[in-house]
Amino acid sequence: MGKTTGFLEYARLEEAAERPEQRRGHWREFIAPLTDETAPVQAARCMDCGIPFCSNGCPVNNVIPDFNDLVYRKDWRQALEVLHSTNNFPEFTGRVCPAPCEEACTLNINSDPVGIKSIEHAIIDRGWAEGWVTPQPAARATGRRVAVVGSGPAGLACAQQLVRAGHAVTVLEKNDRIGGLLRYGIPDFKMEKSHIDRRVQQMIAEGVEFRTGVLVGGSTDDDRGLGAGVTCIGTERVGAADLIDGFDAVVLAGGAESPRDLPVPGRQLNGIHFAMDFLPQQNRVVAGDPVEGQISAAGKRVVVIGGGDTGSDCVGTSNRQGATKVTQFELLPQPPEVEDKAMTWPYWPVKLRTSSSHQEGCERDWSVATKSFKDDGHGHVKALIAVRVETRKDAGGQVKFVEVAGSEFDIPAQLVLLAMGFVSPVASVLRSFGVETDARGNARASVDDGPREQRAYATSVPKVFAAGDMRRGQSLVVWAIREGRQCARAVDEYLMGRSELPR
Secondary structure, X not given: OOOOOHXXXXXXXXXXXXXXXXXXXXXXXXXXXXXXXXXXXXXXXXXXXXXXXXXXXXXXXXXXXXXXXXXXXXXXXXXXXXXXXXXOOHXXXXXXXXXXXXXXXXXXXXXXXXXXXXHHHHHHHHHHHHOXXXXXXXXXXXXXXXXXXXXXXXXXXXXXXXXXXXXEEEEEOOOOOOOOHHHHOOOOOOOOOHHHHHHHHHHHHHOOEEEOOEEEOOOOOOOOOOOOOOOOOOOEEEOHHHHHHHOOEEXXXXXXXXXXXXXXXXXXXXXXXXXXXXXXXXXXXXXXXXXXXXXXXXXXXXXXXXXXXXXXXXXXXXXXXXXXXXXXXXXXXXXXXXXXXXXXXXXXXXXXOOOHHHHOOOXXXXXXXXXXXXXXXXXXXXXXXXXXXXXXXXXXXXEEEEEOOOOOEEEEOOEEEEOOOEEEOOHHHXXXXXXXXXXXXXXXOOOOOOOOOOOOOEOXXXXXXXXXXXXXXXOOHHHHHHHHXXXXXXXXXXXXXXXXXXX
16 A cells, blocks of 8 residues: 555544535435545555455455555546446445445454545546546447346346447336336435436447336236336336347346335325335436325324335435424344444444434334334324334244333324335246246345356346346345346356356
């Protein structure tokens, strides 16, 4: 590293953010990237540790010490090259990734880790501003055709890698715009959709064909519409057999959109919605689309059930819509504010995490289970009845949640948002292709080459591959990008017998 003592001389600097009372009034991003002056100083904190655990902690294995050193030396363009060598879309991860790389940072053992995510954010924003991010069309075409079903981060990463290898790639998306849950799941205040739009334009220039409003597979009658409340407004329907017959390979890269439900008395009342019925509507409104009968938190007491990122997004969205009060419940116990680093480093620790949405106004409570919902007499929810729980092990050693006697309470609620995670991909898609699934309902496909010429990411159906949430279940954007890239290499090897794409 250029500044071997930087970690001793400089303190960690967080990215600047608008004050909560200001940002609650709009839907734009409110995080300011590091400047040309502050980013090199933060990069200088990278400590030449010898074994970069950060790169292993990063799902796409970003070459973090190298781009830190280049930023320190103010060689921004080469830093961008290094960053793009492992990550197709650092503007996505630089905004919404939880940064497992920082938890694995060697400096994190006894100090504040290097601000890797903020440096990544600064690199890619500088790259776009300088015009360094340009199309990279293949030198020659292979004559092979690949269909990619789903345009989230896994599908986009897979498509971009394959088109750069010279294949003709068609991306099929059921919604009216490209981006999957990047577009209709992540609120605009966390990631504005212009970042997706300019990547799509780059990929079109590279040769990718995008088709929106296309529903792939069989009937969705038994899938709650399209899974997690994401409305398909397209009219075109394409059968699995048509894709298998019409393309040399098919990649299933849709999301894990079937939400976990809460089957308790009163669940049928109006005002109780899945998070992914609520969040996409606001994305559409911000995009300028009319949404008839929009679910709104304005003037209501809101209860969010589920303590993860989706729940946090519901909190931030509810506050911006004008909720009078937002409460978030989590079934699990409250985690410690500071992890035991000697026990957890360099792995992802369980610790209390307070998001920017929580800072904007939210009452949080842990070890709470919902018992039922109260009716206001007109078929609408008016309150939630809950109980405290504690964890105990049964005779077989399994952890169970046990109600605490006498702990029942109720809380007023005119809007309840269920954000308890997702259980599987939309079943009809996998069923229509005849793909074998695992115990969780995901497409069964290994990440490694197996016996009998079984390729990585290949499903039980010839020519059909799976990647991202469709294969691994609900996960992070950065894991989706990794799987999309690796799947692209597997497909390229299948089509050509060898591949020069990075794994």
